[in-house]
Amino acid sequence: MDTNQLKNLVRVGIVSSVNGAACRARVTFPDKDNLVSDELPVLQIGANGTEGYHVPEVGTTVLCLFLPNPAGNGMASGFILGAYYTKSKSPSETDESVRSVKFPDGSFVKYDHGTITINAASKIILKAPVININ
Incomplete structure (x- = not known):
């Protein structure tokens, strides 16, 4: 895996749309010329017998993790790990x-x-x- 692929595995972006029924969201990456991801699953506290449900609101800054993609097919396989507070939003x-x-x-x-x-x-x-x- 080259360094270009590694630096794209963990990314910060902004939620641009939400699919509540699928518990997924699309994320825009301002540092990548506003590239928009495919719908990414949002990690939950449970998804079997004990279930959690939460999708971030549009406009929320989130941390995303993408799976290695040696074929270079874009940002399709990944997850939204969650939101976090920033200096402007405590x-x-x-x-x-x-x-x-x-x-x-x-x-x-x-x-x-x-x-x-x-x-x-x-x-x-x-x-x-x-x-x-x-």
């Missing part, structure tokens, strides 16, 4: 033991030292055969 949490998911409408779920807070912009729906509230 995290909304600063405590390393806090876990949270925040949504564009202001809704969030937050774990903070044993306390779980759910804040919904619209409504909360709970479904279960039995729900106990203390």
Whole structure:
């Protein structure tokens, strides 16, 4: 593998379109004259019995990993590893033991030292055969 192929294995780009049904997205690479990838799968926390689901929003900066391509057929076989914070977009949490998911409408779920807070912009729906509230 030559050095040109190696430097193209890990790339930073910007999500340009999302296919939610397939959990894939296309990524534009500004440093490559705005070359756009094929639809790339987005890595999840699980995809079998335990499943995760998250696709990055259009405009999100992401890190991508591409498989070696000795035939030189472009950026087809790869994955979106995930998004990350930058100097211009810092995290909304600063405590390393806090876990949270925040949504564009202001809704969030937050774990903070044993306390779980759910804040919904619209409504909360709970479904279960039995729900106990203390």
